Amino acid sequence: GAVVSQHPSWVICKSGTSVKIECRSLDFQATTMFWYRQFPKQSLMLMATSNEGSKATYEQGVEKDKFLINHASLTLSTLTVTSAHPEDSSFYICSAISGRGNEQFFGPGTRLTVL
Amino acid sequence: RKEVEQDPGPFNVPEGATVAFNCTYSNSASQSFFWYRQDCRKEPKLLMSVYSSGNEDGRFTAQLNRASQYISLLIRDSKLSDSATYLCVVRSGGYQKVTFGTGTKLQVIP
Numbered sequence: 561g562a563v564v565s566q567h568p569s570w571v572i573c574k575s576g577t578s579v580k581i582e583c584r585s586l587d588f589q590a591t592t593m594f595w596y597r598q599f600p601k602q603s604l605m606l607m608a609t610s611n612e613g614s615k616a617t618y619e620q621g622v623e624k625d626k627f628l629i630n631h632a633s634l635t636l637s638t639l640t641v642t643s644a645h646p647e648d649s650s651f652y653i654c655s656a657i658s659g660r661g662n663e664q665f666f667g668p669g670t671r672l673t674v675l
Numbered sequence: 676r677k678e679v680e681q682d683p684g685p686f687n688v689p690e691g692a693t694v695a696f697n698c699t700y701s702n703s704a705s706q707s708f709f710w711y712r713q714d715c716r717k718e719p720k721l722l723m724s725v726y727s728s729g730n731e732d733g734r735f736t737a738q739l740n741r742a743s744q745y746i747s748l749l750i751r752d753s754k755l756s757d758s759a760t761y762l763c764v765v766r767s768g769g770y771q772k773v774t775f776g777t778g779t780k781l782q783v784i785p
Contacts, residue, residue: 594773596775603762603775603777603778605775606773606774651716653718653719663721664709664721664773666718666719668717669716669717671716
């Protein structure tokens with residue numbers, strides 16, 4: 561099946577620094593990718609929809625200036641958490657939908673811990 | 676009311692038991708429905724899509740009731756490896772609106 565990768569798989573950073581997370585579709589092109597955040601014992605919450613070649617669409621309550629999304633190619637979307645704070649510590653997961661079907665493939669997730 | 680609601684559980688069942696989960700959704704215009712499985716600290720993985728006519732995949736059966744706006748997942752002959760959180764996913768408005776339930780935790784006990 562289709563594969564989506566994320567890098568890094570985990571990251572620990574100091575408060576105030578920026579962290580970039582990459583999401584790649586490895587064997588298919590994805591014009592649209594999604595970024596989710598999951599806090600412990602909670603469901604996945606959609607943060608934004610990343611569209612190749614255009615601006616991302618952010619969900620209500622998600623600060624676009626804090627969570628910068630770039631979808632520069634059909635196989636790569638990046639999420640940059642700027643000026644990270646401890647409350648940004650979470651599990652960030654990206655996903656993409658293969659054009660061949662209806663299935664949404666998820667990356668393995670990135671666990672961010674902000675000290 | 677939440678868009679997608681699930682009983683968080685946990686459901687603790689013995690091996691071999693049959694267990695069923697329900698998931699209700701509020702948007703009557705919802706178009707596609709899925710069950711995903713998520714293991715601890717891992718990403719969700721598609722278990723099965725849910726079709727209007729109901730569908731079965733081995734020990735797993737999914738049903739959709741549009742009139743009452745809920746979907747269900749039935750697991751027969753539970754295995755220890757079925758222990759996980761099961762997420763109900765509802766899609767509406769094409770790919771742009773995907774909503775996850777909070778998940779139902781299943782623990783199969785030896």
